[in-house]
Amino acid sequence: MTMASRSLRVGIVCPYSFDVPGGVQFHIRDLAEALMAQGHSVSVLAPADEDTPIPDYITSAGKAIPVKYNGAVARMTFGPRTAARVRRWLKEGEFDVLHLHEPVTPSLSMLALWIARGPIVATFHTALIRSRALQAAYPLVRQSLEKISARIAVSEDARRTLIEHMGGDAVVIPNGVYVDTFAAASANPAWVGTPQAPTVAFLGRLDESRKGLPVLTAAVPEIVRQVPGARFLVAGRGDEGRDLAIETLGPELARSVEFLGSISDEEKAQLLSSVDLYIAPQTGGESFGIVLVEAMSAGACVVASDLGAFQRVLDDGRAGYVFQAGDSADLARVVCEALADPDERARLSALASTAVRQYDWSTVTAQVLTVYEMVLEASRALGGVEEDPSSTRRRGWTEVTR
Template identity: 65%
Template sequence: MRIGIVCGYSFDVPGGVQFHVRDLAEHLIATGHEVSVLAPAEETTPVPDYVVAAGRTVAVPYNGSVARLNFGPVSAARTRRWLEEGAFDVLHLHEPITPSLSMLALWIADGPIVGTFHTAMDRSRALQVASPLVRPLLEKITGRIAVSEEARRTVVEHLGGDAVVVPNGVFVDRFARAPRAEAWCGTDERPTVAFLGRLDEPRKGLPVLAAAIPQVLERLPGARFLVAGRGEVSEYREALAAYGDAVTFLGPVSDAEKESLLASVDVYVAPHTGGESFGIVLVEAMSAGAHVVASDIAAFRSVLDGGRYGALFPVGDAQALAGALVDALADREASAPVRRAASEAVRRYDWSVVTREVLAVYEMATGGPVHDDARTRTVVGRLRAALDGRTEDGR
């Protein structure tokens, strides 16, 4: 199958959506499909061979983060040319109503179109205003995917219609088999905790963790905190410098370093305060064997099955976070059953499973086989029947 994938967000500063697009493309290619990805990126930005760079972007604040988007007549011309040259069997648009390349492709393209919605939010005045304008465009999408129930709720409440849930994927074995780094490994005397995220985005929760660290060190003076990610946060560096080697800022880490970090530490902490539609880094940490302590937001609660596969604490509550960390670190062996259960549960998110579900949506969108089912009276019903069929026959 010839598959065209459009990413609305820039590969210059990649984030969760870009990594999702990259990994999906690579797994599709590995299973024999022809894939081309169109994405914003500067000409000097190194991108994989299958990515067509569409040029520079504009930074726009969005949902507690910064989205780097590409829009305008030049971008539209590049998108049109890519579509014509690609002659794709199916077009897969990520964040199709974000004013960037995905929306341009949706305007221009005809034929089978699949859209994946990644964003979750409670309220959005911008989406409420834009909804009547984009709904005619959304009618061109044959198959709608949401990466989580939270993302699906956003689609239903803000855009109308429905979507089938196909989660983000992880190469589980890469994390499960990652080599451990001695410098990051914990001991009974000096257990280790990792934080990974954009440091200068408050919603990632570094301020909450910074407030919890002194409380943890009062009870476990040997605990070590490894803080990784992009962004300058001099105020936290200065405040936490008083604790010496108990806190280490690692800066940005590569994919291989992230895998090794998560495989080495005792606990992964996710103190996010909101704006998350899934919780991919939780799945990565669970795959690597780390015990997860996460804030009790809906997306994380879903991944951790309400606390079955890790510990949850009230959002923004530094004291509760400190207590959860102490509980997890004080008796490292006590968390072993939870970690074992989590390492089995994450198999559901392996790219081998997720890609089969995406291909089932592609088949439905292109008129491929779908199991006869009463649910097939609606588009989303046909999608869910297709996914169930994939699960049953193992294809």
């Protein structure tokens, strides 16, 4: 029986809370829905407050607490009570494959790695040159890492971090995007620029400096000096970051910047379909660059800092503009250059529209399913998976340790 002809029961563990979702949560959500669209049964275990709206396929593991991690604040849950919930979820799920994300952070994923046995796939998202958090966590999971049947890294940067901090290797399968959804999004007339008043967008958490809003803010005066009508559309949470940006800009320049606050997925697609440029000024800690792929899918021309992950998404600068990370003057120079050359922007956007096809969920899901098939075949060869005579599917041997 082939993978395409049978339905799998897949359990996915998300380490971070859906109260304030970010890239990892969106990746897990979209992967779950892409798998279900192909007929597989999926259950996701994730932290979430009681009043947080979550889809039916997500099981809440309880309230999360904020923890500083990777230059940001992650919301995670841990401890004996959480471990009991993990055990119950694993027992009830009877999963063919257990898919853990970021299993070396003190989180649900680490607990599930300790508790579960059977075909386990792990995805690693973190990309850091040096991580004290990973170095501290490694002794806690060193032996348990041997239980992982296959490792996935979302980028070469994440793969390198895994190798340098924990050893072993991983297959690179990138984050996915529903390319056609962004490509088909309608522009919002309020956000569409003109030659005299082009629009420039930023999307990210405003109070996390590594997301780069201060870099963009410092570039605004020079951009406005050269392009007086330029408008900056800033979307994302973070009142402190917004207030600091307004204070830094001053009343005159602040009129060129519109803070949109938190926006929906539909509004994000509309925003990226409307603007002349999308700016990704992150200063570090990025393993992939999913928002770049979304912007490219929507037809926005991208200007990104020269982080390794971003350059790879932009095909080493052939599908967008690149500037020196953290250098506001260089960002201003590149933005003004891009705004002055609409033909070049159109050329880069066309190249980007082709390049992003490799990140469409149809491609990414097929790659993930290939990994699942590999670990199931290996487990069956070792006697770990047996046929379920009452069903057309195989029954996995993921279980709860006593």
